[in-house]
Amino acid sequence: xxxxxxxxxxxxxxxxxxxxxxxVMSMEQLTAFDQATEQxxxxxxxxxxxxxxxxxxFGAGGDIASFRxxxxxxxxxxxxxxxxxxxxxxxxxxxxxxxxxxxxxAAAGGSVGMMSxxxxxxxxxxxxFNLAYARIGASxxxxxxxxxxxxxxxxxxxxxxxxxxxxxxxxxxxxGLVNQVVPADQLRAAADKLVTRLLAGPHGSQARMKxxxxxxxxxxxxxxxxxxxxxxxQATVTPDFVEGVTAFLQKRAPHxxxx
Numbered sequence: 001x002x003x004x005x006x007x008x009x010x011x012x013x014x015x016x017x018x019x020x021x022x023x024v025m026s027m028e029q030l031t032a033f034d035q036a037t038e039q040x041x042x043x044x045x046x047x048x049x050x051x052x053x054x055x056x057x058f059g060a061g062g063d064i065a066s067f068r069x070x071x072x073x074x075x076x077x078x079x080x081x082x083x084x085x086x087x088x089x090x091x092x093x094x095x096x097x098x099x100x101x102x103x104x105x106a107a108a109g110g111s112v113g114m115m116s117x118x119x120x121x122x123x124x125x126x127x128x129f130n131l132a133y134a135r136i137g138a139s140x141x142x143x144x145x146x147x148x149x150x151x152x153x154x155x156x157x158x159x160x161x162x163x164x165x166x167x168x169x170x171x172x173x174x175x176g177l178v179n180q181v182v183p184a185d186q187l188r189a190a191a192d193k194l195v196t197r198l199l200a201g202p203h204g205s206q207a208r209m210k211x212x213x214x215x216x217x218x219x220x221x222x223x224x225x226x227x228x229x230x231x232x233x234q235a236t237v238t239p240d241f242v243e244g245v246t247a248f249l250q251k252r253a254p255h256x257x258x259x
Contacts, residue, residue, distance in 0.1 A: 001017055001018075001032075002016070002017060002018040002023075002026060002028050002029035002032060003015065003016055003017060003018075003029050003032040003033055003036065004017055004032075005032075005036040005039065005040075007039075007040075007043065007046060009199075010045060010046060010047040010048065010199050011046070011047070011048050011049075011050065011195060011199060012040050012043075012046045012048070012049045012050070012097070013049075013050045013052065014033070014036055014049065014050070014051050014052075015052055015053065015054060016029065016051075016052070016053040016054070016058070016059060017053070017054045017055075018055075019053075019054050019055020019056065020055075021060075021063075022055065022056070022057050022059070022060035022106075023053050023054075023055060023057065023058065023059040023060060023111070024059070024060045024061065024062065024063040024064075024065075025059065025061060025062050025063060025085075025110050025111065025114070025142075026063040026066065027063070027066070027080075027081065027084070030081065030084045030085050030088070031084055033085075033088050034084050034085070034087065034088040036088075037087075037088045037091040037092050037095075038091065040091075040092075040095060040097065041091050041094070041095060044096075046095075046097045047097050047098070047198070047199055047203045047206075048097055048098050048099075048100065048195050048198045048199050049092070049095065049097050049098070049099045049100070050099075050100050050101075050102065050191060050195055051099065051100070051101040051102065051114070051115070051118055052101070052102040052188075052191065053103075053104070055105075056105045056106075057104065057105030057106040057107070058101075058103040058104055058105055058106065058107045058111055058115065058127070059106075059107055059108070059110075059111025059114065059115075060106070060108050060109075060111065061107075061108040061109025061110045061111050061112075061132055062081075062109055062110045062141070064136065078141075081141075082141070085110075085141075085142065089113070089114075089117050089142065089143055092117050092118075093117055093214070096203075096206075096207035096210065096211075097207075098119050098120065098198050098206055098210065099117070099118040099119045099120070100118060100119065100120045100121070100122070100191060100194055100195060100198070101114075101115045101118035101120070101121045101122070102121075102122050102124075102187055102188070102190075102191035103115050103121060103122070103123045103124065103127055103178070104123070104124035104127055104184060104187055105124070105127060105128075106127060106128045106129070106130075107127065107128075107129050108129070108130045108131070108132045109130075109131060109132040109133060109141075109142075109144075110141055110142035110144070111142075112129060112130075112131060112142075112144060113140070113141065113142025113143045113144040113147060114142055116143065116144070116147035116148070116151060116177070117142075117143060117147070119210060120179050120194065121177070121178040121179055121180075122178065122179065122180045122181075122182060122187065122190050122191055122194065123169040123172060123173070123178040123180070123181050123182075123187075124169065124181070124182060124183070124184040124187040125169055125170075125181055125182065125183050125184055126168065126169065126184055127168065127169040127172075127181075128166050128167070128168060128169075129166070129167050129168070129169075129171075129172055129177070130164060130165070130166050130167070131144060131148075131160045131161050131164055132164055133161060133164065134161065134162055134163065134164040135164045140161060144161070145157075145161075148160065148161070148177075150217065151175075151176050151177055152175040152176055152177055153175070156175055169181045180194075200256065200257075201256060202238075202240035202241075202244060202254075202256045202257075203240070203256070203257070204235065204238050204240055205235060205240060205241075208231040208234075208235065211231075212224070212227060212228060212231060215227070239258055240254075240256045240257070243255060243256060243258060244256070
């Protein structure tokens with residue numbers, strides 16, 4: 001088993017579990033990931049998704065050992081990977097659930113893209129990152145050429161891609177690639193704390209925020225302003241909005257998720 005999915009009480013956990021091969025993105029793992037995202041997309045009860053990994057590192061990127069450099073069928077091999085992987089990334093990004101990635105040890109190449117598809121990222125102190133593509137004469141995949149310039153800016157994205165130098169978790173935090181850096185032995189606890197907080201939040205409101213933020217990348221301001229008001233208007237008749245406003249006026253903590 002290279003990946004497992006656990007779903008309980010509104011939380012879905014995707015665990016990359018092939019530590020002997022440093023959680024490389026093999027076709028077996030990608031197929032399981034694709035099936036997992038299909039299951040999550042069909043489950044309205046999932047409110048938060050946690051991505052994490054077993055073993056010494058989060059992920060070493062693509063399964064380079066399986067590539068056939070120079071072979072006539074090498075391009076088709078990569079296209080076959082894309083047919084499985086790309087819809088899964090799009091599905092993960094489109095989930096109304098908030099996706100959290102907990103990253104440790106190292107993340108390289110496509111594993112950085114997998115991490116960047118999450119909405120929030122916590123990294124363990126000492127985690128090393130490398131885009132790696134220049135080291136093997138390749139170009140980005142798993143959305144890295146799309147995520148990186150939006151998260152860290154065009155120049156830094158080009159630097160990390162063109163030079164393929166290592167950078168650490170503190171650098172990733174400084175440039176906005178991750179949200180939080182914690183001591184390595186506290187990563188699981190920090191991820192659980194964040195997940196618990198999100199699960200206790202107003203799910204409909206969270207989903208609207210996620211949708212509005214991501215659509216703003218390609219939406220004119222006039223349309224974005226209209227959509228903001230429309231989403232807010234829809235929220236005003238939800239139990240969470242009633243509870244949130246009532247709690248605010250009563251000067252107490254809200255209790256969302258009540259019927």
